[in-house]
Amino acid sequence: MTLDLAGIGIGPFNLSLAALADNVTGLDVAFFDRKPNFTWHPGLAFEDSEMQTSYLKDMVTPVQPTSSWSFLNYLVVQGRFYDFMAARFDTVSRREFTDYMAWVAESLGTCTFATSIQEVDHDGNRFTLKTDSGQTIRATSIAVGTGPVPRIPADAPLGQNCYHGIEYLNRKADMRGKRVVVVGGGQTGAEIVLDLLSEHPGPDELTWLSRRDAFWHLQEGSLVDQIFTPAYQRAYRQLPAEIQQHALANQKYSSDGLTPATADQVYRALYRQRYVNGHGQTSLRPGREVTHITPRYGAFELTATATDGQTEGLTADVVILATGFETTLPDCLSPLASRIDLQPGGALQLGDAYRVQWDGPDDAPIYGLNHGRQSHGIVDPQLSLTAWRSAVILEDLTNRHLFAALRGNQVGLVDWETMSGPVDIRISA
Numbered sequence: 175m176t177l178d179l180a181g182i183g184i185g186p187f188n189l190s191l192a193a194l195a196d197n198v199t200g201l202d203v204a205f206f207d208r209k210p211n212f213t214w215h216p217g218l219a220f221e222d223s224e225m226q227t228s229y230l231k232d233m234v235t236p237v238q239p240t241s242s243w244s245f246l247n248y249l250v251v252q253g254r255f256y257d258f259m260a261a262r263f264d265t266v267s268r269r270e271f272t273d274y275m276a277w278v279a280e281s282l283g284t285c286t287f288a289t290s291i292q293e294v295d296h297d298g299n300r301f302t303l304k305t306d307s308g309q310t311i312r313a314t315s316i317a318v319g320t321g322p323v324p325r326i327p328a329d330a331p332l333g334q335n336c337y338h339g340i341e342y343l344n345r346k347a348d349m350r351g352k353r354v355v356v357v358g359g360g361q362t363g364a365e366i367v368l369d370l371l372s373e374h375p376g377p378d379e380l381t382w383l384s385r386r387d388a389f390w391h392l393q394e395g396s397l398v399d400q401i402f403t404p405a406y407q408r409a410y411r412q413l414p415a416e417i418q419q420h421a422l423a424n425q426k427y428s429s430d431g432l433t434p435a436t437a438d439q440v441y442r443a444l445y446r447q448r449y450v451n452g453h454g455q456t457s458l459r460p461g462r463e464v465t466h467i468t469p470r471y472g473a474f475e476l477t478a479t480a481t482d483g484q485t486e487g488l489t490a491d492v493v494i495l496a497t498g499f500e501t502t503l504p505d506c507l508s509p510l511a512s513r514i515d516l517q518p519g520g521a522l523q524l525g526d527a528y529r530v531q532w533d534g535p536d537d538a539p540i541y542g543l544n545h546g547r548q549s550h551g552i553v554d555p556q557l558s559l560t561a562w563r564s565a566v567i568l569e570d571l572t573n574r575h576l577f578a579a580l581r582g583n584q585v586g587l588v589d590w591e592t593m594s595g596p597v598d599i600r601i602s603a
């Protein structure tokens with residue numbers, strides 16, 4: 175049997191595609207993930223961590239609010255709707271949103287876990303996907319939703335006491351009496367620092383290093399949110415590449431800063447540690463770039479360069495790298511590597527409808543999810559347009575009009591259309 179679409183990876187992005195495909199008649203799809211069951215960044219699933227996006231931007235609602243796979247339907251099915259509403263949450267916890275996504279994945283019937291896709295090739299007619307159990311899956315199209323990989327500084331001596339933040343809760347050992355350094359001044363670094371500050375007794379010394387020149391907040395609000403809309407994305411796609419680069423740099427803190435709530439919590443914990451409780455020492459050092467981490471006598475020597483060019487040294491028992499993520503060619507696509515266009519950083523080069531540019535036939539699309547930060551804008555790696563992207567992909571795949579939302583009002587309240595060219599403004603006297 176040949177599937178119409180095989181999805182590799184079941185994170186939120188391919189899960190949305192699976193959820194919306196469920197209502198498309200006559201479409202044979204199957205999605206595979208190597209994890210034993212659905213989880214979402216469990217190493218950072220702190221009890222209090224909150225979503226940075228609205229629960230209405232779930233797997234389906236923005237394009238198909240009548241789908242059974244919405245967050246609101248999950249609340250109803252769980253018998254929790256009124257209790258949830260009465261709580262008047264501004265945002266939901268990442269744990270509850272994970273539970274919602276796990277419910278979708280387990281209920282759908284098209285999501286298979288504990289199955290790693292090892293190799294993907296194309297035999298001239300269709301894709302062949304080899305799994306770790308030796309099975310071969312055949313499909314006319316594939317959706318690559320394998321997610322980004324942790325960004326690790328060159329030569330970092332990874333091991334039991336030096337690891338990426340994505341593993342924090344799985345790896346965290348007893349930190350009492352230790353010297354701990356957290357590298358990276360984004361939201362992940364902040365959540366880890368906050369967790370370490372809440373340990374009593376916790377580390378003897380805690381240092382938080384950030385390359386950024388201050389601990390910058392997220393830029394938020396109705397007008398900032400306009401860049402997370404289909405209207406902005408359409409205008410962004412028309413911009414020349416160098417203007418897109420400039421826009422991405424300008425927009426960094428719309429998605430990559432600290433939430434004000436977490437930043438305030440860190441500051442208050444710091445204040446109490448310094449002036450009220452008096453246990454341990456914490457040092458926040460922005461404007462430092464870590465250049466070397468060297469193992470020495472069971473600990474680590476770190477060298478950091480400050481913005482003024484001065485270098486400083488630090489000793490740590492534990493180093494946690496909250497250094498972000500990067501998008502690269504997934505290993506399983508190696509057999510097709512020479513046929514696929516890549517962006518300079520290694521991400522898949524995307525064209526319209528999230529199609530990966532490759533030399534295969536037009537009726538053998540490879541869809542790239544979470545590879546479009548450069549081509550589709552800063553919204554691509556986050557959840558805001560997840561359902562929208564899934565709808566675009568499904569219409570492209572079936573060549574049918576399936577989602578009225580894609581043809582509704584897409585102009586929005588901000589006029590982006592003139593961004594890409596000179597504006598001819600005439601003022602009459």
Ligand SMILES: Cc1cc2nc3c(=O)[nH]c(=O)nc-3n(C[C@H](O)[C@H](O)[C@H](O)COP(=O)(O)OP(=O)(O)OC[C@H]3O[C@@H](n4cnc5c(N)ncnc54)[C@H](O)[C@@H]3O)c2cc1C
Nearest residue numbers: 183184185186187207208225226290291320321544556557
């Ligand atoms: C801690 C954290 C919190 C975030 N919170 C938000 C938020 O609140 N709002 C927001 O908009 N964005 C948020 N993001 C950003 C973004 O939404 C997430 O990174 C999201 O998980 C990306 O989804 P994805 O489907 O691309 O990848 P992932 O979630 O990384 O999923 C990829 C999946 O592919 C599987 N896989 C990989 N290779 C294979 C293979 N060869 N075979 C089978 N399976 C494979 C992996 O096991 C994994 O399950 C957050 C990111 C992080 C790190």
